[in-house]
Amino acid sequence: MLRARNMSPSNISWADLTPDAILTISECLDTHSDRLRFRAVCHSWRKPVPPPQDKHLLPKEMVFPSNINVMEQFSYRYVLFQSTIYRLEDPEGPPNDGWLIMVNESGEQGKFSLLNPFTMQEIEDLTEAYFPKELNSLGFRVTEVTKSFTLSWVRNEPNNPQQFLIGGANDLRELEHKAVLSSDFESDKRFYVISDSRLCSITVGEDYWSLLYRNIEYRDLASYNGFVYGVDRFGVVVETDEWSHDSITIPSPYPFMGDWYLVKSGGDLLLVGRDYSVCHDQVYYLNSTDSFIKRPGVREDVFVDFKICRLEEMEDGENQWEDVDDLGDTVLVLSRKWSFAIDASDFDGIKGNRIIFVDEVKYPEYSDADDREGDEFLRLLLQDVKVRVFDVEDNFDVPIESRPEYHSIFWPPPDWLMDHRPLPPHQTGRQ
Incomplete structure (x- = not known):
């Protein structure tokens, strides 16, 4: 004692x-x-x-052989980045006034970049009218919601050493890879990525990628209880042991092709699928772009339906998916970039049993960037994406900008954060 x-x-x-x-x-x-x-x-x-000290010591630079020419080899490199979602709360306010902030943590202690939570792209040139230039986390209640890892191919530039490779003649198919760390990353320095729809294992310090299970094209991945899980566009999941790399296949719980996501919620691993079979007359799948496209001439909103399952271990030791009909207080946030779960009771005005999702359907004939409701920055936040809110019970969805109680957990910053002033030096935790 x-x-x-x-x-x-x-x-x-x-x-x-x-x-x-x-x-x-x-x-x-x-x-x-x-x-x-x-x-x-x-x-x-x-x-x-x-x-x-940051356990993972990220971002971390790595060099691998490439098929680009020798001169370009010196201009590009891979960097493993860490991004984090935090829930901030006013210490003098009620316990359900949370606000979410997504940051990309740089290698410099205490420095971070604000990220768009829907695209994971850095938000640049923010004026103080939109967001404080300095944010002292000691002035708030801070809870880490989740971490995300990305392996990105970046260009070496003297004035901007982490310039992402985008656009122009140097635009490449694979610029960013979603990554998950092994459960013992501090010791084995191993992580996993989806590259060209295949699962690869990478160890920091080695100069090659190990291709794992080859028989499916992966859409999403997650680490859970010492295993890496990958799912394809038909909902077939491959479970790979981190240590032996032995793999088994878990059959799809539903026979449809769609967008599938693996999400950790509390102590559970969820499999969430968007069912495009219910709107086959509104969209079609284009293999060359690996995406669903809205059919020409379709004017109404594309019908949305989600199926949710939880991984359960059976008496014989085998795993299978069990249906989840009600998320309770949980709200899922889904995108191809990353997915996570929050509790509705931590935020003012929102309800559980909802899914906030980035609409991955491509709309080649329609652009409403100039018609978005809300302030100028909200329009910027949603400029390249459509984000919607799905009610699991009523099987109904609406644009997030029409539901301010939901978009306000991402933007705009609450008044108590904008009014925040840095704490005096003796309260900052500095030596």
């Missing part, structure tokens, strides 16, 4: 905890932000606890 020195239990002061007790408590904190906030409580708590 941990006890402050020379103090009876009834008179213990948190400031009088022994250094060993403080260090032991700090080691139970899981996230970088929690450890930083712990050190900021007071000097006696900061002194025995070393400054938090």
